[in-house]
Amino acid sequence: MESNPERKSRVKKIITTLRKTHPDAKLALEFSHPLELLIALILAAQARDDLVNSVTAQVFPKYRSAADWADVAPETLQTELQRINFYRKKTAAIQNTCRALVERFGGDVPDQLDELLTLPGVGRKTANIILGNAFGRQTIGVDTHVARLSQRLGLTEQTNPDKIEADLAELVPASSAVKFCHLLQFHGRRVCLANKPRCAECPIRELCPQIFR
Numbered sequence: 083m084e085s086n087p088e089r090k091s092r093v094k095k096i097i098t099t100l101r102k103t104h105p106d107a108k109l110a111l112e113f114s115h116p117l118e119l120l121i122a123l124i125l126a127a128q129a130r131d132d133l134v135n136s137v138t139a140q141v142f143p144k145y146r147s148a149a150d151w152a153d154v155a156p157e158t159l160q161t162e163l164q165r166i167n168f169y170r171k172k173t174a175a176i177q178n179t180c181r182a183l184v185e186r187f188g189g190d191v192p193d194q195l196d197e198l199l200t201l202p203g204v205g206r207k208t209a210n211i212i213l214g215n216a217f218g219r220q221t222i223g224v225d226t227h228v229a230r231l232s233q234r235l236g237l238t239e240q241t242n243p244d245k246i247e248a249d250l251a252e253l254v255p256a257s258s259a260v261k262f263c264h265l266l267q268f269h270g271r272r273v274c275l276a277n278k279p280r281c282a283e284c285p286i287r288e289l290c291p292q293i294f295r
Contacts, residue, residue: 093237093253096286100265103285104272107264109215111135116191116216118142121151123208124175129166137165148183151176178202193217206244214260222247222259227270234274236291
């Protein structure tokens with residue numbers, strides 16, 4: 083049975099190796115300020131990041147503030163977002179969230195977790211991704227890749243994202259929390275695929291308990 087200090091040491095080695103393997107690892111969604119990231123995250127639910135980036139490249143220049151998003155006619159926004167799945171529901175979610183920003187936060191995206199969680203449809207994953215990537219906080223946002231690889235690597239046995247976050251917070255160096263998530267996301271897309279992981283070519287295979295089962 084691996085002790086907690088041993089697991090922490092293994093996590094450091096995983097981070098060091100994956101930094102070399104994926105030096106370009108970063109958040110896949112493109113944004114220039116917190117509001118854009120919030121909008122992109124709403125659109126990215128069950129949608130490809132590259133498609134979201136393609137759509138937001140067209141709409142971000144048009145809507146610069148939360149009030150802009152809140153005030154546009156829903157039919158207009160739906161037309162602009164229709165390439166993304168569930169675009170009607172996502173249009174409503176974006177506008178509800180932006181109205182809340184205008185009414186309660188002066189149009190600004192808050193930089194505190196508890197305040198972010200009061201926004202319609204914003205859970206811990208979205209809030210942590212915003213805090214980590216738009217505000218420079220060292221947070222762990224548990225998306226699909228982070229959850230899946232953390233389980234495969236034996237860093238958690240949990241399936242609930244909030245509990246996975248708690249387990250990872252105990253193991254990942256605080257200074258590397260955001261980068262750790264980026265590294266797992268890139269590794270999950272490139273090597274540790276969901277259905278057919280490329281274990282033979284994985285640079286962290288010797289640090290993965292899956293190999294030795």
